[in-house]
Amino acid sequence: MPAPGAAAPGLRTGSLRVRTVVAVLLLLAVLLAALAVTVELTLGQRLRAQVVDRLSDRAAAAAALVGTVDGDELADRLSAQGLSVVIRDADGDAIVAGPSPDELRDGPPSLGDGPGRGGPASGPDGGRGGAGTDTRDGTGSGATGSDSSTGTDSGEAGGASSSDAVTVSSSEVRSDDEVTTLVSQLSDGSTITLTTDSRSVGETLTQLRWVMTGASAAFLLIAAVGLALVVRATLRPLDRMTSVARSIAHGDRGRRLRPARRDTEIGRVAVAFDEMLDGVEGAERTALDAETRVRAFVSDAAHELRTPVAGMRAAADTLVRSPGTADERERLATHVVREAERAYRLIDDMLLMARVDQGLSLDVARVDLGASLLADVERQRLRRPSLDLRVVLPDGPVVVAADAGRVSQIVGNLVDNAARATGGTGQVTLWLDASRADEVAVLVSDDGPGVPAADRERVFDRLVRLDGARRSGDGGAGLGLPIARGLARAHGGDLVCEAPGVARPGAVFRLTLPVAVRAGSEAAVVVSAPSPVAAQTSALRRTTA
Template identity: 55%
Template sequence: MAAPALRSGSLRRRTIVAVLALVAVLLIVLSVVVDVALGARLRGQIEERLRDRAAAAASLVGTVDDTDLAERLSDQGLAVRIDSAGGGSIVAGPSPEQLRDGPRGPGGPGPGEPAAPQPTATGSAVTVVASSVGGDDDLVTLSSTLSDGSTLTLTASAVGVQDTLVQVRWIMAIASAVVLALAAGAVIVIVRATLRPLDQVSEVARSIGAGERGRRLRPTRPDTEIGRVATALDDMLDDVVGAEEAARGAERRLRAFLSDAAHELRTPVAGIRAAADTLVRADLEGPDREMLAAQVAREAARASRLVDDLLMMARVDRGLELTRADVDLRGLVRAEAERAPLLYPHLDLRATVPDAPVVASVDVDRIGQVLSNLIENAARATGGRGSVRVGVNEGPTEVVVTVADDGPGVAEGDRERIFDRLVRLDPARSSTGVGLGLPIARGIARAHGGDVRCLPNEGGALFVVTLPRGERRG
């Protein structure tokens, strides 16, 4: 299943839009709060004014008649209605419809304007028994029950409140637009400066893609968000460049290996072809014919062995399938020491093994091939007539097998190079080999979790094989 595509919208644009949207929402909320609070405050002032008038009227009950009281209250721009306890009603001042139109009452404040405080009588027993406030958006009505049983209804215009709120809304809208514009400019500048490191990341990535493999971001603050991204990108680039160099090195080694292998195969194939042509075309009898036949067999065996070694290297690269068992390596070392004189009759090979078992967890056939390759390498180094010593010991965590010869030895700079494929040193150490025995031995040992190394030694070469320990029985 394919991975979902990365959403690659503009981070700068999304950040700016998100911040401006948040600022706009906050301004809208602020405008609504101001509108509601201011409207409630202005209506509250009108209600307080009506309560003051009702209290003043209550203090005058009994001292003036209802008609005079209604006229006094209506002079302040209020609609007045007095319903006496006996059933009569007196109406004075503008009607509610006139108040909705917002006329300024004579001598009174305009709609929505607080009235000046009126003197109230003191020491009077007549008070407001109960009152209630009502009305709509344009009017505020206060009904009060006086102590003499009459009902006083005062109505004031709230048109001024709405006009004030409309003006405040316009002011808030214009101010919000200005604030939003200023915020947009500030956010654009800040976001551009904040995201500039991402532009640097893009620039470095493009330069690396163009061939500047050594460029890196190297953030000054790797603990920040952008620093962590830059550090991860640097690590990835190091891995990619390292993998690229390793791939190129492997390709170069592969080409050199194929070239060397073809060169090594060309010699026996050419010998076989020449001998075969001679046998076919020439009329040879006796020793000459036998000599050519022996040469064909010898060159064919050489080519066959080279092909086998190449196949073994391919298996090592692919990964060997091992059949492990806990084996006493003393028997394996003795068996290889007994087989060597059959191949190299003049070689002085001695095996040194301890009295106690040396158990390793190995594939017997593969480790036998490792020992055979090392002994063969020692035999070639000594011309088949030198002295070779094979030993096995058990260490604290591993088993160690050593193969030492008294040949010319290996220079310090060549102790790792001899494990490369098809590498042959001076003729004293490689008169007949093709340079695959040591790489095969190391590959098999490493497949077991061990290794093969060439260590310094006086008077010849010393190869050390390390293998994992096994479990002793009984």
């Protein structure tokens, strides 16, 4: 784990193309090696088994001829097939024919060598040499034998009883890389030992090994070229992603990958890349918009503060430089106080807006919204006696979970906004709607010119005033509605500007607040009441005017 403050290790950026090709080639090489070993082991075992089978066949055939064919002739027949033969009878006498095992290890005999026992034929008539051992008297016949002798043997074999046939009772195999020896124990007690040259098995396996090695090398070379081309085509979307990223870095923010398939590995990466770009572009746009709003806010705030400060400066300068009458000095002093109050109110609104942005703490409690609205209206009537204020309330208490002081501030800002829109002499109506179970609404409407549809969201921007409201001396700085919306959302509610209706021809603002819930109960403490429209014809509502 890296130490705190240490730089994180960089991303490993080895060539994906090279790693993929090398990994696949290594896998193929391992598979080919395993295949070659398997083939070699299987073929070698099969070839050795064939050698043993041939020796077993020769031993079985020789056992069938025992007793019908002379031992010397039988040995000659077996040795004529290139075998080293040792026939040992039950008495221990041995007949040896053909090359010895050591001679087989040294190599095959030359074409001039005979197949006599123990070595080449040395007798003047083609008889067998003395390397063999024969304890019986008499000289053997030639290796080829005579036709009459063969016929006699065959006749004797045909006349023999099947019950007297000699068979191989057991066999033992001894082999190495050069020769294979089969020792067969016959049923009459004699033993036939056959040895053959098995170097051809090793030579065949060596040749197979070279063929497999060359073929594998050629296959791996072809596979490397093919893999390089396939991987290059497969990774082409990554090259396109790199190109798109670089073009976006150079200012082309609208480029996207837009994959044809989203369920593949490259498709998922491309979708994530596009989503990241959308997020980055949106964050950049939001940051630019926020920066623009901040600059506009600072500019408008400076402009708004400049007006009262300039008025106070001019009045103060006049008070200092001009003697004037007592009435003039009182008028100038009053102007200074009024402009100072205006600047103080603007600064206080800015500070409150900043606190709302940072997260305003509220003293939330159960508040009877109907009683709170009546108290707010009475205070506003004292401030604005020429304004026609009306309240429409349902019967019974309407309890909400809110900060009573902040709710009064929201209502006061909405009434101030309506008073400025109507010139201070219009009609302003406050409706309390408790028809929903999860929230209550306060609608503030006036009979002024209303808010155009295009400006119903813009009026909540900071320091924004519609053209009709830009009159000197009205005291509006364009922060009342943003502060009211911020306070409403801090309560978990909202403040929106709605389209006017038949009963509400001017601007209509809807304030929503969450209802209060009794402890341990899911039922909202709100008295059910008809909608505000039905309140005009219902006797269950009371109206104060």
